[in-house]
Amino acid sequence: xxxxxxxxxxxxxxxxxxxxxxxxxxxxxxxxxxxxxxxxxxxxxxxxxxxxxxxxxxxxxxxxxxxxxxxxxxxxxxxxxxxxxxxxxxxxxxxxxxxxxxxxxxxxxxxxxxxxxxxxxxxxxxxxxxxxxxxxxxxxxxxxxxxxxxxxxxxxxxxxxxxxxxxxxxxxxxxxxxxxxxxxxxxx
Numbered sequence: 632x633x634x635x636x637x638x639x640x641x642x643x644x645x646x647x648x649x650x651x652x653x654x655x656x657x658x659x660x661x662x663x664x665x666x667x668x669x670x671x672x673x674x675x676x677x678x679x680x681x682x683x684x685x686x687x688x689x690x691x692x693x694x695x696x697x698x699x700x701x702x703x704x705x706x707x708x709x710x711x712x713x714x715x716x717x718x719x720x721x722x723x724x725x726x727x728x729x730x731x732x733x734x735x736x737x738x739x740x741x742x743x744x745x746x747x748x749x750x751x752x753x754x755x756x757x758x759x760x761x762x763x764x765x766x767x768x769x770x771x772x773x774x775x776x777x778x779x780x781x782x783x784x785x786x787x788x789x790x791x792x793x794x795x796x797x798x799x800x801x802x803x804x805x806x807x808x809x810x811x812x813x814x815x816x817x818x819x
Contacts, residue, residue, distance in 0.1 A: 661701075
């Protein structure tokens with residue numbers, strides 16, 4: 632029988648490392664997916680994911696349980712990713728990564744010997760442009776796009792993760808989508 636997050640958190644607070652390990656195993660793929668969506672670099676996303684769980688473990692005593700453990704982890708990884716983006720300010724990269732799984736999509740590309748090369752080139756260019764446009768958004772706009780469009784969170788969940796009102800989430804999402812539409816107008 633699977634233990635609830637609440638039970639695992641309680642046991643983790645008592646020092647039971649196996650309980651925290653179970654929480655990590657339960658959420659590491661989802662947290663990695665968020666990190667990849669936010670920083671667009673698998674290696675950095677892996678580091679942020681690890682940092683998220685270290686920070687969660689160190690701060691278990693501060694987790695009040697008002698939101699789900701999962702929402703709390705989301706907040707940690709989003710904050711770390713925003714801090715990372717502010718620190719780095721590197722030239723944007725456009726890796727070919729599935730934002731839902733964090734896996735390299737190179738293996739899923741169509742066989743280059745099959746189909747129209749112009750169509751493949753066009754699709755690849757559009758994918759690159761979309762990834763670059765998302766990468767150029769402000770950290771808050773990027774976060775709401777990733778949380779809503781990639782992870783499928785509700786407005787309420789996003790407002791808890793981002794610690795802002797539902798109206799603010801809706802506004803940020805509206806402006807982020809507008810910015811993406813403007814940047815990608817010639818692709819559509």
